[in-house]
Amino acid sequence: MVTIKDIAQRAGVSRGTVDRVLHDRGKVSPQKAEKIRRIADEMGYQPNIAGRGLAARKKHLKLGFVYIKSEHTPFHSVIYESAKQYAQELEQYGVSVTFFGLEPDKYSGFFKDCGNPMLYNMFHSQKMDGWAVVGTLGNVIKQTVEESGSETAPIVVYNMDEDVENKLAFVGCDYVQSGRLACGIAALLTKNRAHVGIVSMDDGSIQSSMARVAGFETEVKERYPQIQIVAKHFVENSKKGREEFSMKVYQMLEEHKDIDVLYLLNPGDYSVCQMVRRAGATRDVRIITNDLVTDWQREMVKNGTIDVAICQEPEKQGVKPLEILFNYLALGIEPETLWYKTELSVRIGQNV
Amino acid sequence: MVTIKDIAQRAGVSRGTVDRVLHDRGKVSPQKAEKIRRIADEMGYQPNIAGRGLAARKKHLKLGFVYIKSEHTPFHSVIYESAKQYAQELEQYGVSVTFFGLEPDKYSGFFKDCGNPMLYNMFHSQKMDGWAVVGTLGNVIKQTVEESGSETAPIVVYNMDEDVENKLAFVGCDYVQSGRLACGIAALLTKNRAHVGIVSMDDGSIQSSMARVAGFETEVKERYPQIQIVAKHFVENSKKGREEFSMKVYQMLEEHKDIDVLYLLNPGDYSVCQMVRRAGATRDVRIITNDLVTDWQREMVKNGTIDVAICQEPEKQGVKPLEILFNYLALGIEPETLWYKTELSVRIGQNV
DNA sequence: CTGAAAGCGCTAACAG
DNA sequence: CTGTTAGCGCTTTCAG
Numbered sequence: 071m072v073t074i075k076d077i078a079q080r081a082g083v084s085r086g087t088v089d090r091v092l093h094d095r096g097k098v099s100p101q102k103a104e105k106i107r108r109i110a111d112e113m114g115y116q117p118n119i120a121g122r123g124l125a126a127r128k129k130h131l132k133l134g135f136v137y138i139k140s141e142h143t144p145f146h147s148v149i150y151e152s153a154k155q156y157a158q159e160l161e162q163y164g165v166s167v168t169f170f171g172l173e174p175d176k177y178s179g180f181f182k183d184c185g186n187p188m189l190y191n192m193f194h195s196q197k198m199d200g201w202a203v204v205g206t207l208g209n210v211i212k213q214t215v216e217e218s219g220s221e222t223a224p225i226v227v228y229n230m231d232e233d234v235e236n237k238l239a240f241v242g243c244d245y246v247q248s249g250r251l252a253c254g255i256a257a258l259l260t261k262n263r264a265h266v267g268i269v270s271m272d273d274g275s276i277q278s279s280m281a282r283v284a285g286f287e288t289e290v291k292e293r294y295p296q297i298q299i300v301a302k303h304f305v306e307n308s309k310k311g312r313e314e315f316s317m318k319v320y321q322m323l324e325e326h327k328d329i330d331v332l333y334l335l336n337p338g339d340y341s342v343c344q345m346v347r348r349a350g351a352t353r354d355v356r357i358i359t360n361d362l363v364t365d366w367q368r369e370m371v372k373n374g375t376i377d378v379a380i381c382q383e384p385e386k387q388g389v390k391p392l393e394i395l396f397n398y399l400a401l402g403i404e405p406e407t408l409w410y411k412t413e414l415s416v417r418i419g420q421n422v
Numbered sequence: 423m424v425t426i427k428d429i430a431q432r433a434g435v436s437r438g439t440v441d442r443v444l445h446d447r448g449k450v451s452p453q454k455a456e457k458i459r460r461i462a463d464e465m466g467y468q469p470n471i472a473g474r475g476l477a478a479r480k481k482h483l484k485l486g487f488v489y490i491k492s493e494h495t496p497f498h499s500v501i502y503e504s505a506k507q508y509a510q511e512l513e514q515y516g517v518s519v520t521f522f523g524l525e526p527d528k529y530s531g532f533f534k535d536c537g538n539p540m541l542y543n544m545f546h547s548q549k550m551d552g553w554a555v556v557g558t559l560g561n562v563i564k565q566t567v568e569e570s571g572s573e574t575a576p577i578v579v580y581n582m583d584e585d586v587e588n589k590l591a592f593v594g595c596d597y598v599q600s601g602r603l604a605c606g607i608a609a610l611l612t613k614n615r616a617h618v619g620i621v622s623m624d625d626g627s628i629q630s631s632m633a634r635v636a637g638f639e640t641e642v643k644e645r646y647p648q649i650q651i652v653a654k655h656f657v658e659n660s661k662k663g664r665e666e667f668s669m670k671v672y673q674m675l676e677e678h679k680d681i682d683v684l685y686l687l688n689p690g691d692y693s694v695c696q697m698v699r700r701a702g703a704t705r706d707v708r709i710i711t712n713d714l715v716t717d718w719q720r721e722m723v724k725n726g727t728i729d730v731a732i733c734q735e736p737e738k739q740g741v742k743p744l745e746i747l748f749n750y751l752a753l754g755i756e757p758e759t760l761w762y763k764t765e766l767s768v769r770i771g772q773n774v
Numbered sequence: 775c776t777g778a779a780a781g782c783g784c785t786a787a788c789a790g
Numbered sequence: 791c792t793g794t795t796a797g798c799g800c801t802t803t804c805a806g
Contacts, residue, residue: 124798421767425799454776478800
């Protein structure tokens with residue numbers, strides 16, 4: 071294996087100079103730089119990760135992790151817990167991670183106007199070397215941090231993509247594909263003839279739901295002309311909405327006796343599944359949901375209350391953003407891609 | 423973060439002594455040892471991986487990877503390629519991996535009597551620090567290596583479990599669960615009423631097939647009393663068998679007009695799927711297969727020739743055994759479990 | 775039985 | 791602009 075020392079020797083310079091050239095830091099005479107680059111190339115130099123990892127401690131990197139903290143979104147709790155655990159592993163590289171929990175429950179209309187003083191208070195004085203931010207908040211945080219005079223630190227967005235300027239990467243699933251996958255499952259369950267009711271606990275304007283519905287509809291058009299979406303219901307995720315949700319779904323099933331597949335985008339409260347089973351005892355409705363994060367949800371898949379769940383690796387959504395930042399800042403490894411897709415998996419009773 | 427140096431300082435000894443105590447190597451006076459252990463514990467010492475990784479280079483570890491080399495088993499090619507790639511990453515830790523390809527095509531009855539001279543020639547003079555061995559060959563290799571006078575090196579078995587004495591770990595899927603999963607899918611596809619034909623290109627005596635069939639049958643018994651297994655056919659994987667296979671399956675479908683789910687354990691030649699589609703044009707047969715490793719197979723899932731494929735992470739089966747050995751030998755990390763289960767995933771046209 | 779020292783590959787800080 | 795030095799945490803080797 072060829073080391074930086076070998077290159078230095080061969081080029082007749084010091085290791086420091088080689089390091090400077092390979093990292094474009096400091097000034098080196100053009101001829102020397104060129105020579106060093108050529109030699110490194112010829113010898114097939116590959117930096118040693120262990121060496122870098124060890125030396126990285128001197129950088130005392132600080133990362134910020136911004137997440138959603140709410141008892142109504144257990145999915146984000148899983149992300150948070152995974153990130154927390156990975157942060158501990160990063161400690162040995164001298165990296166410290168600060169967690170910023172945003173609590174939507176405390177502010178009505180949270181996602182719509184989050185350029186509020188709370189955010190300013192939270193972020194204006196934070197100097198971080200890198201940020202991992204849950205989508206839809208990327209730009210807000212970027213602006214808040216920059217306004218407070220700090221230079222631009224790299225940002226990785228997760229869960230929901232957002233058009234943040236110069237973001238380092240995005241980690242999350244392909245929601246359109248998720249919708250397509252749901253359609254493929256509906257087709258399998260009904261020999262390509264599903265009558266589908268789509269339901270979600272959100273006002274229908276959030277990106278993920280729109281993308282999933284669009285994916286589902288595209289797949290119907292392209293591949294399963296006999297599948298029909300007979301009803302769509304969106305109930306907003308508020309106290310009132312949560313109370314009404316089950317009833318709305320019940321009414322939908324009553325109104326459309328031909329529904330044989332229920333596609334739950336964001337059930338919010340999963341007890342709606344149990345309701346469907348009781349109410350539809352004489353009917354055969356298949357339930358497809360998204361995500362599986364609590365024991366209770368898993369249990370429902372195991373016992374058949376939910377037929378199929380489509381999952382998107384929440385753990386990875388917590389870990390990967392930090393990993394990308396660490397690789398970039400500590401080890402000098404650029405992200406391989408701008409979009410790290412988390413896998414869409416199909417879970418049924420036998421593989422939850 | 424607490425280092426070995428901190429402990430040494432606090433205990434009033436040298437770093438070398440601390441190292442000896444923490445690794446039970448060399449002799450240290452009992453009182454000192456006890457004291458050091460206590461202090462390490464109190465201070466919550468966690469070894470630094472980067473440091474160990476760097477120091478590991480001096481060990482010049484040698485690992486052996488034994489795999490199956492045959493154009494009839496693309497699954498094992500994927501394992502091999504993944505292992506090969508990971509081996510390259512290990513180079514920077516001073517680890518060299520030697521690959522031993524066993525070619526069953528060259529020997530009839532290969533798996534039954536592989537205590538032959540070929541193996542002896544291949545392994546008798548190999549001194550390795552650790553072995554990763556495909557299941558069903560673990561013991562043979564262990565014996566061959568030991569007979570040739572080499573002391574016992576740790577062995578990790580992969581793909582198929584085997585009762586190797588003192589093996590360090592096994593990496594592979596739960597084949598019984600794989601069979602259960604297939605049954606769960608058959609149930610979904612047919613509203614719990616499947617009439618199933620089970621087919622495989624092996625003589626029915628190999629472990630994985632037996633386990634899958636057993637899992638399927640158990641699930642039928644426990645959960646889906648209305649599912650029936652109406653036929654089972656095993657055709658041995660020989661030249662003759664491969665030629666006959668498609669026809670045998672065709673005959674089975676003709677004989678049992680009620681079959682609506684075909685469960686292909688090891689199709690060998692996937693063209694059988696296309697045959698079923700042509701032959702059964704007027705009939706609605708759903709095909710469930712295992713594993714998805716070639717582009718051709720993926721294409722069949724995409725275009726609906728295969729309805730569902732159950733996969734078992736072949737890449738991981740190549741990488742993980744080497745990773746376990748590396749962690750154990752180079753970093754001193756014991757395997758967390760004796761059985762590293764690879765995940766069983768459900769693939770359909772929308773998530774291949 | 776134990777301490778001291780060297781070195782794994784890389785980076786940062788300092789001195790010219 | 792460039793070379794030297796020190797050190798990240800751990801292991802191994804060499805003396806004693």
